[in-house]
Amino acid sequence: MDKVIQKKRFSKKTILIIAGTIIFVGLVAYGYSLSLNKVYKADPDKVTISKVQYGDFEDVVLLNASVVPLTSVIVSSSEGGTVAEIFTENGASVVKGTPLLRIANANAMLGYTSSQTAATEQINQLRKSRLDLEQNQRVLNQDLLDVENNLRTATRQYKLDSSLFAKKVITLQEFNKSSQDYEYYQGKRKIVKQAILQENQSRKMQLAQIDQSMAQMNESLEMIRKNIENMTIKAPVSGKLSSYDPVIGKSYGANEMIGKIDVLQGYKLQAGVDEYYINRVKEGQTAQCEFNGKTYKLTVKKVIPEVTASQFQVELAFEGKSPDELRRGLSMQVKLTLSDNSKSLLLSQGQFFQSTGGSWVFVVNNGKATKRNVKIGRKNYLYYEVLEGLQKGEEVITSSYDQFNQYDIIEISK
Known part of the structure; x- marks a missing residue:
């Protein structure tokens, strides 16, 4: 008796085709997922992973x-020039006023010499003016002495002639002469005294101006002498010379630091x-x-x-x-x-900060690290202070992100 053989629903060929299709779709889906999430396989020996801790944040740097001296005084030259002589070496201990070096400046010296000569000439002219005023005063005083002497003589003669004229011993003409001389010398004495008074007032003002001008000229001369002396640079204070390296012929500008x-x-x-x-x-x-x-x-x-x-x-x-x-x-x-110090979440310092600015990190979980936004606060020489985004015990890649900061997932293969 014949048996009825049932036809198989799927042939072997069909099953292989279906399986191949499923694998292909899976590969396409996996590839698509990879295209959405870029994955970088990192060598665990080349990344540093740090654990988030909770403890005291020591806010120190x-x-x-x-080491520098408590006080340092700059040595400079008020007048520029070239080094002509060196008296002291770098590192030497000096006392205030010790000569250090001498600056040569021909143009400055010529200007100082010309100014010194002009100031000296003006002082001599002022002294001559003072002598002339004193001479005029002596002449007027001598005139007053002469007038007063003549007035005394005329006064005696006038009194005598007045008595003789009253007794009719002398003539009216003789009496008038003595009377005229007496009045003349009285008037002349008054004029000379007024002249002396005016001369004294004028002389006082002129002498004050001369004294002021001479004081200014002497100050100018003293300044010129000091400027000439300052061509030799001296230590302004006692101490140890540093930053001092002059050589013969080296040029320095005005007020430039020498040491x-x-x-x-x-x-x-x-x-x-x-x-x-x-x-x-x-x-x-x-x-x-x-x-x-x-x-x-x-x-x-x-x-x-x-x-x-x-x-x-x-x-x-x-x-x-x-x-x-x-x-x-x-x-x-x-x-x-x-x-x-304050209690806080702590994350070890690392080069990741240079790549992210502390705005995100790669958080490690089961061999994979994914990006996570965080908020970093203060930092010290060991840790960053974590304000948001991380929990105690979580692990973070803290080494440089330069090779994989454009990826979304880091696979840390072992």
């Missing part, structure tokens, strides 16, 4: 500071600070440093806000006496405190 004198009265620290902190560093903030095994406290005394090479400068003074072993140029690390 580490500075590399240099410095470090006044040996103690030291301070000077440090460059990253411009990131320019709004947070203020005078009066405290700091500390270690030197020869001891910790010293410091205070920010001056903030210089001009930014050069992405840094601004601060000066820090020791609280109390500075260490005796300090010398100019020594370097030391200073920990500057910006504010009190």
Whole structure:
């Protein structure tokens, strides 16, 4: 008896076609998903992964500071010129007034000499004017003496002739002569006295003007002498000479720095600070440093806000006496405190910040890292303060993102 053989629903060929189609669609879908989310396979040895912590955020910044004298005085020349003689070497200890070098300037010396000659001539002319005034005074005084002498003689004669004329011993003509002489010398004495009074008033004013002019001329001469003396540069204070490297023939402009004198009265620290902190560093903030095994406290005394090479400068003074072993140029690390410690989420510092500016990070989970927006607050020499976007215990790639910052997913293969 014949059997009925049922026909298979799917042939082997059909099954292979369906399977192939499913695989193809899966590959297309996977490829499409990859096109939407760019994936980068990173070598785990070349990335740094840090865990988010919760703890005290120490709001400090580490500075590399240099030791500089507490007070330095700039040495300069009021008149430019070339170096003619050098008397002292760099690093020498000097006292105030010690000659350092001599500047030569032929044009300036010629001008000084001409001015000195002109001032001397004016002083001599003023002295002559004073002598002329004194001579005129003597002449008038002599005239007054002569007039008064003649008046005394005329007065005696007038009195005598008045008595004789009353007794009719002399004639009227003789009496009139003596009377006329008496009146003449009285009038002349009055005129001479008025002339002397006017001369004294005028002489007083002229002498005051002469004295003022002579004082000005003498001040000019003194200034000229000082300018000539200043061609020899002298130490303005006692201390140690630094930044001083003149050579014979080297030219310096007027008021150009020739060197410095470090006044040996103690030291301070000077440090460059990253411009990131320019709004947070203020005078009066405290700091500390270690030197020869001891910790010293410091205070920010001056903030210089001009930014050069992405840094601004601060000066820090020791609280109390500075260490005796300090010398100019020594370097030391200073920990500057910006504010009190506070509890916060902490993320280790890394080069990722240069790529993202702290606006996002790659968060690692099960061997894959994905982008996540975050908010970073303050930073210190170890950590960033995390304000938003991360939780305690999460892991973050903190090394550089330069190779994969354009990707969405980082696969960290093992």
